[in-house]
Amino acid sequence: MLQINNLVVEIDGKRILNGLDLSVKAGEVAAIMGPNGSGKSTLSYVIAGKEDYEVLDGEIVLDGQNLLEMDPHERAAHGVFLAFQYPLEIPGVATMTFLKSVMNAQRKARGEEELTTPDFMRRVKKAAERLHIDQEMLKRALNVGFSGGEKKRMEILQMALLEPRFCILDETDSGLDIDALRVVAEGVNALRDPKRAFLVITHYQRLLNHIVPDSVHVMANGRIVRSGGKELALELEASGYAEYKEEAA
Amino acid sequence: MPAVQETVERVKTLDVDQYKYGFETHIEVDKAPKGLSEDIVRFISQKKGEPEWMTEWRLEAYRRWVTMREPTWARVSYPKIDYQDLYYYAAPKKNPAPKSLDEVDPEILKTYEKLGIPLREQEILAGVEGGSRVAVDAVFDSVSVATTFKEELRKAGVIFCSISEAIREHAELVRKYLGSVVPVSDNFFATLNSAVFTDGSFVYVPEGVRCPMELSTYFRINERKTGQFERTLIIADKGSYVSYLEGCTAPQRDENQLHAAVVELIALDDAEIKYSTVQNWYPGDAQGKGGVYNFVTKRGDCRGANSKISWTQVETGSAITWKYPSCILRGDNSRGEFYSIAISNGYQQVDSGTKMLHLGKNTTSRIISKGIAAGRSENTYRGLVSAHRKATGARNFTNCDSLLIGDKCGAHTVPYIESKNASAVFEHEATTSKISDDQMFYCLQRGLDEEEAVALIVNGFVKDVLQQLPMEFAVEAQKLISISLEGSVG
Numbered sequence: 101m102l103q104i105n106n107l108v109v110e111i112d113g114k115r116i117l118n119g120l121d122l123s124v125k126a127g128e129v130a131a132i133m134g135p136n137g138s139g140k141s142t143l144s145y146v147i148a149g150k151e152d153y154e155v156l157d158g159e160i161v162l163d164g165q166n167l168l169e170m171d172p173h174e175r176a177a178h179g180v181f182l183a184f185q186y187p188l189e190i191p192g193v194a195t196m197t198f199l200k201s202v203m204n205a206q207r208k209a210r211g212e213e214e215l216t217t218p219d220f221m222r223r224v225k226k227a228a229e230r231l232h233i234d235q236e237m238l239k240r241a242l243n244v245g246f247s248g249g250e251k252k253r254m255e256i257l258q259m260a261l262l263e264p265r266f267c268i269l270d271e272t273d274s275g276l277d278i279d280a281l282r283v284v285a286e287g288v289n290a291l292r293d294p295k296r297a298f299l300v301i302t303h304y305q306r307l308l309n310h311i312v313p314d315s316v317h318v319m320a321n322g323r324i325v326r327s328g329g330k331e332l333a334l335e336l337e338a339s340g341y342a343e344y345k346e347e348a349a
Numbered sequence: 350m351p352a353v354q355e356t357v358e359r360v361k362t363l364d365v366d367q368y369k370y371g372f373e374t375h376i377e378v379d380k381a382p383k384g385l386s387e388d389i390v391r392f393i394s395q396k397k398g399e400p401e402w403m404t405e406w407r408l409e410a411y412r413r414w415v416t417m418r419e420p421t422w423a424r425v426s427y428p429k430i431d432y433q434d435l436y437y438y439a440a441p442k443k444n445p446a447p448k449s450l451d452e453v454d455p456e457i458l459k460t461y462e463k464l465g466i467p468l469r470e471q472e473i474l475a476g477v478e479g480g481s482r483v484a485v486d487a488v489f490d491s492v493s494v495a496t497t498f499k500e501e502l503r504k505a506g507v508i509f510c511s512i513s514e515a516i517r518e519h520a521e522l523v524r525k526y527l528g529s530v531v532p533v534s535d536n537f538f539a540t541l542n543s544a545v546f547t548d549g550s551f552v553y554v555p556e557g558v559r560c561p562m563e564l565s566t567y568f569r570i571n572e573r574k575t576g577q578f579e580r581t582l583i584i585a586d587k588g589s590y591v592s593y594l595e596g597c598t599a600p601q602r603d604e605n606q607l608h609a610a611v612v613e614l615i616a617l618d619d620a621e622i623k624y625s626t627v628q629n630w631y632p633g634d635a636q637g638k639g640g641v642y643n644f645v646t647k648r649g650d651c652r653g654a655n656s657k658i659s660w661t662q663v664e665t666g667s668a669i670t671w672k673y674p675s676c677i678l679r680g681d682n683s684r685g686e687f688y689s690i691a692i693s694n695g696y697q698q699v700d701s702g703t704k705m706l707h708l709g710k711n712t713t714s715r716i717i718s719k720g721i722a723a724g725r726s727e728n729t730y731r732g733l734v735s736a737h738r739k740a741t742g743a744r745n746f747t748n749c750d751s752l753l754i755g756d757k758c759g760a761h762t763v764p765y766i767e768s769k770n771a772s773a774v775f776e777h778e779a780t781t782s783k784i785s786d787d788q789m790f791y792c793l794q795r796g797l798d799e800e801e802a803v804a805l806i807v808n809g810f811v812k813d814v815l816q817q818l819p820m821e822f823a824v825e826a827q828k829l830i831s832i833s834l835e836g837s838v839g
């Protein structure tokens with residue numbers, strides 16, 4: 101499904117990704133772990149198409165399409181979704197309005213009919229209930245004054261509504277209390293599908309207890325330095341990243 | 350390249366060249382010679398078949414005007430206007446006051462259709478649906494072309510006609526109220542207007558009457574080098590209510606066009622006037638060439654107790670806007686409101702705001718201003734709130750928010766507060782924000798393109814004010830906002 105080959109990326113002249121290779125199959129949940137500053141968020145931004153990053157080499161192919169040739173909103177319509185590590189606040193724009201705008205924008209881009217209001221409402225209601233999001237919150241401006249955990253749940257709500265084929269979760273577990281973590285993990289698990297893949301960036305095993313990954317990749321100094329099964333995460337939790345840092349240095 | 354940078358680049362090349370309404374209508378025109386003199390003032394007055402008192406009124410204004418100087422305090426700059434190089438009167442020739450739309454020059458009707466306000470359609474729509482109804486008084490250059498719905502309004506006792514007709518037919522009302530809110534000598538542009546105004550609208554709503562429909566005027570500047578000087582006078586008698594919408598459009602030209610209108614509103618005891626403006630005059634091209642100079646004096650007088658005047662404006666056009674719709678809160682318990690969305694793009698300069706003058710007891714006012722600056726534009730809010738010595742219990746709430754798109758534009762807030770009464774409570778809030786690259790990326794990641802993202806954020810920003818517009822026009826205004834920001838992003 102997703103194939104990244106020899107990705108080299110700089111920002112402001114500083115090299116962040118250093119010949120990164122990664123492949124994720126349809127239906128797979130791949131976890132990425134690694135020390136602070138190793139380039140995990142950078143990778144997610146480059147997949148989603150954020151400006152400012154200079155791609156010097158490599159390719160990112162999602163279901164046959166080279167993402168690097170597409171604008172960010174085209175990638176979104178093609179099924180790339182990024183749950184942000186730090187979701188942005190959009191003052192004045194009611195969450196409902198935002199949701200409807202983005203859902204219809206993607207449908208339009210794919211040549212599909214716009215949603216009718218009742219259909220839209222039904223979908224939102226269902227997804228919000230599953231994530232224990234209060235209807236009242238949907239009337240407020242998107243993310244404005246939301247708590248850290250509420251913002252993260254809102255990201256998953258958007259993911260559920262947009263039904264992307266490739267979902268990136270950047271530290272979605274940070275800022276969540278134990279109950280919220282379980283709710284969010286259930287929300288994600290409900291979306292697991294043979295046609296959908298996940299890239300889950302996290303520092304902690306506790307998330308992976310709930311969202312059990314098919315593969316675990318260790319990132320250090322801008323590349324994947326080791327890959328394994330779900331046991332690798334447990335091993336990292338016990339031993340830390342010391343050996344990878346040295347290895348890279 | 351960050352989004353804002355790209356915005357700036359795009360604005361430099363595209364933006365306002367794409368002015369949607371830049372077309373000319375070819376019809377025969379009856380014009381006065383260039384320049385301004387007592388003779389021209391007399392000519393205008395005569396052309397309009399005015400009584401002697403009106404001619405004198407104009408001449409007095411003209412004599413005042415020649416002693417006055419153009420104001421320079423606003424944060425706008427423009428080359429000196431040569432007032433002798435303008436035409437002060439232009440009337441479409443084939444137009445001896447049509448009785449119905451059928452008599453209106455089809456070319457003119459076509460122009461309105463291009464503007465998206467088909468008079469005919471509005472008439473039909475109103476008959477069929479019985480829902481929203483709008484009476485339109487269309488001003489084509491200087492002469493009022495057609496007034497629809499006249500009959501129905503007459504039944505309600507509402508007078509809605511051109512100011513010229515009012516001068517002839519309702520002289521007692523005009524004499525009583527004209528110049529009573531904006532005196533002849535008020536300011537340079539108002540005085541000029543008093544001398545040479547050629548048309549505009551007149552509304553009188555009698556005691557206790559709720560005007561049965563929205564009244565609307567579409568102004569349009571067509572003839573080359575004609576200044577447009579409308580004069581609008583609206584009187585809401587005791588306990589009455591009227592909602593009035595003014596829309597403006599001008600075709601695209603290389604030279605600048607001058608517009609100096611005067612609007613006077615009078616609300617007597619328990620009366621309410623709601624005045625909304627959607628203004629999208631030609632703002633000039635990408636080099637800042639051409640465009641309308643809009644120097645307007647708008648003032649409402651809450652003359653009676655418990656009266657209310659509310660100004661709502663959506664300003665997206667003009668090269669230069671100099672405009673401060675104000676309220677004189679004379680009657681006890683009267684209320685003034687000002688809701689404004691001012692969008693500037695390209696090289697536009699906007700200096701706009703309001704004045705709330707609290708004279709009576711327990712008077713209240715509310716100001717909500719949303720300024721949006723893109724491109725290389727300058728957007729200034731200038732507001733005055735004052736309480737007279739006798740204005741016990743006066744209250745004002747002001748909220749001024751500015752939104753910047755790109756980093757070559759400017760937003761400024763200049764609030765003046767004068768309180769001579771210790772019991773007055775004035776609150777002021779102001780914010781300036783910017784659409785950040787990260788916010789843009791967040792929206793793009795969800796599937797919006799750049800223009801959709803900016804439109805969504807801007808519409809969120811102006812929501813509180815849009816809600817104040819009559820329903821029919823809120824949608825139009827929303828479209829206008831998107832159009833005026835087209836090309837402000839890549």
Ligand SMILES: Nc1ncnc2c1ncn2[C@@H]1O[C@H](COP(=O)(O)OP(=O)(O)OP(=O)(O)O)[C@@H](O)[C@H]1O
Pocket residue numbers: 111112114116134135136137138139140141142143
């Ligand atoms: N504009 C920039 N200029 C220079 N360096 C940058 C810039 N943006 C990010 N970096 C650097 O890139 C590196 C990778 O950052 P990134 O956010 O991808 O790390 P991360 O793996 O997500 O870390 P964390 O676990 O703390 O979230 C960091 O060293 C960061 O300081």
Ligand SMILES: [Mg+2]
Pocket residue numbers: 140141142185270
């Ligand atoms: Mg990170």
